[in-house]
Amino acid sequence: KNQVEQSPQSLIILEGKNCTLQCNYTVSPFSNLRWYKQDTGRGPVSLTIMTFSENTKSNGRYTATLDADTKQSSLHITASQLSDSASYICVVSEERGNKLTFGTGTQLKVEL
């Protein structure tokens, strides 16, 4: 069964600090990897999408990396803000079709 595993499960950091979230996947054949931000009570919102040929992509303070050989990805958040508090979900798409496999997410809390 295709799987997406994320770590840590939860994380608390102080405002202004940086953090890195990890994602490992076994989805094959692989099409693309996405990071979503999900605020409480809302649907996920896309942060980045990377194909197997891309190894880094940035969106403001968010930078995602991808190593398709080791099937690992990371999401780095710089200069965190209180509004970054949310669940960050790693999502992998299979090569054919539109089916997405979601990780369980990392719950990030940014505190003063």
Next chain:
Amino acid sequence: GAGVSQSPRYKVAKRGQDVALRCDPISGHVSLFWYQQALGQGPEFLTYFQNEAQLDKSGLPSDRFFAERPEGSVSTLKIQRTQQEDSAVYLCASSPTGIVEQYFGPGTRLTVT
């Protein structure tokens, strides 16, 4: 512009009742997806439409779950004879043809008592 909308936002049903959850995708989006998200978990795929055609329903957990999109726009997810394990947030997403991005609605939180 208007995003994906879902209704109701919250639904409480007694075990054994039937429920219908509605999704209004972004206008013109060909693809529509339904996901089930249990508390503390990531969403899990239920079913996928391209226009009015249901191309993949492999994620529907039982024959009590039924989805339709008769005119290729609004979609309804119906759950018959609800059970406690059906309690979850049901997310709908839509995307234009040939585009990877999926846009999610806010979800419907279903609680079965």
